[in-house]
Amino acid sequence: MEEKTFDTLGHHYIAEASGCDPEIIGNVAKVQQILVKAAEVAGATVWAVSFNKLPPSGVSGVVVISESHISTHTWPEYKYGALDFYTCGDTVDPEKGLFFAIEAFGATSSHITEITRGLHEEDNVYFHSFITWEEEFNKNRRNLKMHKDNNGSDTESLQDNPKD
Numbered sequence: 001m002e003e004k005t006f007d008t009l010g011h012h013y014i015a016e017a018s019g020c021d022p023e024i025i026g027n028v029a030k031v032q033q034i035l036v037k038a039a040e041v042a043g044a045t046v047w048a049v050s051f052n053k054l055p056p057s058g059v060s061g062v063v064v065i066s067e068s069h070i071s072t073h074t075w076p077e078y079k080y081g082a083l084d085f086y087t088c089g090d091t092v093d094p095e096k097g098l099f100f101a102i103e104a105f106g107a108t109s110s111h112i113t114e115i116t117r118g119l120h121e122e123d124n125v126y127f128h129s130f131i132t133w134e135e136e137f138n139k140n141r142r143n144l145k146m147h148k149d150n151n152g153s154d155t156e157s158l159q160d161n162p163k164d
Helices: 028-042 094-104
Strands: 010-018 046-054 058-065 068-075 080-088 109-119 127-136 142-148 154-160
Touching: 010 094, 028 046, 028 058, 028 068, 028 080, 028 094, 046 068, 068 094, 080 094, 094 109
Parallel strands: none
Antiparallel strands: 010 080, 010 109, 046 058, 058 068, 068 080, 109 127, 142 154
């Protein structure tokens, strides 16, 4: 039997990030920096950014990229962040950006669903497929740190923690 191959138009990742650092996911500037950097890590082109405080203490935001979008809603009181990465085409690596964001949120684990969107068999009848899996993260691997940039302004960056 011949194996079928399908063309796809997009990849959609939905992630439930658990055990997140409340200090990170409750800070609008940090969450925005993380998702903009995640877009860059994925190889995406950022078009627009909008982040706001989500009452009572979380953050809601979206990074519009030329390939589609990255969004989040966070609940620091539950150490939980919901992430949504959708990219079209094959020029970016959304999984790489997603993993960057989950680690930067300080998550200890994540439930991830990948939805392959816009599948078709050259008949213009479109469908999707999905897979779901769990990931564990080393919470001490990455950390947001303050430092001075070249202009003397305070800025934050993600850095690997030294091993003990």
